[in-house]
Amino acid sequence: MKIGIMAAGGVGAYYGGVLAEAGRDVWLVARGPNLEALQREGLKITSVGSGERVVEVQAGSPADAGVCDLILFCVKRYATEQAVQGMLPMLGPDTIILTVQNGVDATERLQDELPPEYRGNVLWGLTYIVSHTEGPGAVNQLDGPRQIVFGEGAGGDNERGRSVQEALDVEGIDSVFSEYVHRNLWNKFMFINGLAGMTAVTHSTLGALKSTPEAWAMLNRVVDEVEALGRASGIELDGERENVMAYLGRLGPDTRSSLAVDTLQGNRLEVDSLHGTVGRIGRELGIETPACDFIYAVLKAQDPGR
Structure with missing residues (x-):
């Protein structure tokens, strides 16, 4: 499964880094000095749970990443509209979009911004992590269980959710496919x-x-x-x-x-x-x-x- 991280901030960089470290096919969307550092030096991860290391990552624009099977949508809520427009090159008919943004209405607001044909591709989700960027190409995970919880809006179990859980099931992420995501x-x-x-x-x-x-x-x-x-x-x-x-x-x-x-x-x-x-x-x-x-x-x- 090809995974796109939208984008490589405090949350996205950590999760993208540990997924890349585990051998997943991951693209981190970044720009400016952050992108330059990621491409030149890799991602420096400091984690209370797993120490300090540098991970080689694939980083670039949404066009560089291309169509993904799964997008982990991690931007701040106020940046949703701009981020959706930017990530259109990463979307295909079967692309799954998992948002871990803050707020009980984050998924609905994301769906409002997406073209109609992609609105059904979104999984409801959240994350428990305390993680901040520390300059270009560096992220510090300070606390929290590093947990991603997600599910279908209507609840229940299905193959789509199980495939996402399998893709995110790596050391450094506690991936939970919930039947009661609300x-x-x-x-x-x-x-x-x-x-x-x-x-x-x-x-x-x-x-x-x-x-x-x-x-x-x-x-x-x-x-x-x-x-x-x-x-x-x-x-x-x-x-x-x-x-x-x-x-x-x-x-x-x-x-x-x-x-x-x-x-x-x-x-x-x-x-x-x-x-x-x-x-x-x-x-x-x-x-x-x-x-x-x-x-x-x-x-x-x-x-x-x-």
């Missing part, structure tokens, strides 16, 4: 809004939040608000909140979300697809979300893309 997505939505919002708005690490009762209580309120929306949307979430808090408890004290890193670096922020979406769904359902609304307002004012 439940998984709301689990991640609780987690990411809590961690990302609070580490970004406070400019602090997860350890600082845990040691500050007021901040930790605020994070819990964020998780509660998202859980309430999921339940009101008809998602079965029994036990999911407990799983989210247990996962946060296992992460290291120095953990920051990519949203927090982007805030500190003055980059464009993915806040509309996180806390902005919480507020929108809340208004649609008639459920108040004051903690998420506050985080959204503070971060939106700092977003260069506002």
